[in-house]
Amino acid sequence: MISIRSKLSLWLSGLVVIATIVAIIFFESMLRQAFHDSIIARLQEDLQQVMMATEIDGNTFRIDQSQLSHFYKPVYSGRYYQLDLPEQKLRSRSLWDQRLNVKDLDKGETRAWQTKGPQNHDIQLLSIGLKSETSGLNATLTVAQDLSIGRKIFSEVYGTKLIVNLAMLMSMIMGIFIVLRQSFKPVNQMKDTLARLREGEITSIDLNSIPLELQPLASNYNELLQYSSKQIERSRNNLGNLSHGLKTPLAVMQQQVEVLGLSDPQTAAALQKQLDSVHNLIERKLAAARITGEMLPAAQMQLPKDINDLVQTLTRVHRTKTINSELAIAPDINRLPMHREDGMELLGNLLDNAFKWANSEIHIMVFYHQQQLLLTIEDDGPGVATEQLAQLTRRGKRLDEATMGHGLGLSIVKDIAEQYNITLQFEHSAKLSGLKVTLNFSG
Incomplete structure (x- = not known):
């Protein structure tokens, strides 16, 4: 247009x-x-x-x-x-x-x-x-x-007048382009400001640097950013409060399970397994809440910073395992075209699954292939059976249902991917022999 x-x-x-x-x-x-x-x-x-x-x-x-x-x-x-x-x-x-x-x-x-x-x-x-x-x-x-x-x-006078008029016409056209170019400079500055906001370099738009005509728009945008920040902060606090609130009942249940283990070891072991799952889930949500609290509501995912933050957080969550994570990002890629909070949720789920099932290696790559932006996550875990790979892309199918306790809600990943028109692909990893997940951001 x-x-x-x-x-x-x-x-x-x-x-x-x-x-x-x-x-x-x-x-x-x-x-x-x-x-x-x-x-x-x-x-x-x-x-x-x-x-x-x-x-x-x-x-x-x-x-x-x-x-x-x-x-x-x-x-x-x-x-x-x-x-x-x-x-x-x-x-x-x-x-x-x-x-x-x-x-x-x-x-x-x-x-x-x-x-x-x-x-x-x-x-x-x-x-x-x-x-x-x-x-x-x-x-x-x-x-x-x-x-x-x-x-x-008559011809000489008219010819001279015609030349003068044509010169004036060209001058006026050039003047129009110059004046409009200068007049639209503030719009370009606004565009650059929004880009900096998206990159996370600033937290709001400076109204003093915005022309008078655009100040109402910038002011409303700042108010929207503040409202979104408060909503994110409120959600993070509620999630943290809920997670912390569950720790006391879980501690009581843990004591009861230990007591039950003296009389009924089999039942106590089953309950202990479920308590461990709940405890791990709480730890992951708390880690996600800590990451989300540092986000700007208008920012996109920054590379490699955000992926490194996820890897470090998940390394602490899965501290019982020693996982070597390799991150390779093409030099001309510095962000992912999606909201940072959604990106953290999407990649956080996929990386958490990789950390859970990997034996010792996880490879993450971000690159262009045939003008398409791709992100791949591979692990050296047991992977997924060939007959079950096709089921992973079905709408409403959960990865934990398909792979017997994989621990990742695939429906959440699918919802975010569909929102940004991201194509998901699950296959065997040729390098690490585990599961390979490919995200195609070009749809």
């Missing part, structure tokens, strides 16, 4: 381009009209000048050349006049051997038009009808101007 900054850049750039095109077209139209009006105004002045130089003597018209501008003398100068009479045509010297095709007009009637003139150039013409009051003789006076020079100037 296109980002807000890109969308704004495209929209604003498009509006600027459209506005510039409209302005260029409007300017070209105004400039062309101004050029045309200036030509007509010039021809009207020329027409008045030629009319003033025109003398009517009886039945004849005569133009006094001394009263006219010198522009009419050079051949093809670009300024022309022509007086059309019924029997003759009086022309400026600048027309040389050319004639203007003029339509006869009545007295006072005017006409403006364009046509081809000398040297096949476009010319603008303006005519007016004249009439002698004494003889009643009609005539049509026409003045003309070559448009090629004016059009050249």
Whole structure:
């Protein structure tokens, strides 16, 4: 999906381009009209000048050349006049051997038009009808101007204006991108702050470093973090209180079992086994509560720190065994894409199972394979029978049911894996000959 900054850049750039095109077209139209009006105004002045130089003597018209501008003398100068009479045509010297095709007009009637003139150039013409009051003789006076020079100037002015407008357009587009880039810097800073929060480097968002528009959002996020932290702390305390509260009844039951062992050793042994299971479960939950209490509610699992913490905790829980744990993590992997609390619960269960059944070796690997993030846990324990491996991935199936007291609630692992779209795979370990669990975080 296109980002807000890109969308704004495209929209604003498009509006600027459209506005510039409209302005260029409007300017070209105004400039062309101004050029045309200036030509007509010039021809009207020329027409008045030629009319003033025109003398009517009886039945004849005569133009006094001394009263006219010198522009009419050079051949093809670009300024022309022509007086059309019924029997003759009086022309400026600048027309040389050319004639203007003029339509006869009545007295006072005017006409403006364009046509081809000398040297096949476009010319603008303006005519007016004249009439002698004494003889009643009609005539049509026409003045003309070559448009090629004016059009050249028009093209130069318009071309310069077009270049300036295009340069301004590019500057405005660049300015839009620069302004939006600077304006969205706080959003990128917010993104970096959230990344640091996720990595566990900070515990809350500093509102002083957040723009005013984003401060309400950051404040609400901080409140949510505080609420989640309190909920986690409350859950940890409740779990700790429950575990500690069970120790006294268990101690009493332990004494009763020892007394019962004097009279009924078989029953006492069975009860002792169950008491040991409850005691181990309490120890594991207390260890998990200690780990959870140090977590940030928005943080993801950090590698290798969090896995090392789990291994150290489980080593203390299973202190009766000597387990060598090897952890191998690819250099470019520093976190797992899941909430740290859920990750601790998921990996804690899997590692606790590995510690329980391993003889002396546990291998943990985190790496990329074919652009997929994988995590494997292998142990050198007895493993799981081949016919039971397929049952482990069934929904609702518990690993302890499938492997006769394995001690891990597979349903908890499955629920967390499904929440994060993690694929679980159980197989025999080729290296250690025990159980190998593979987590595919790419789904």
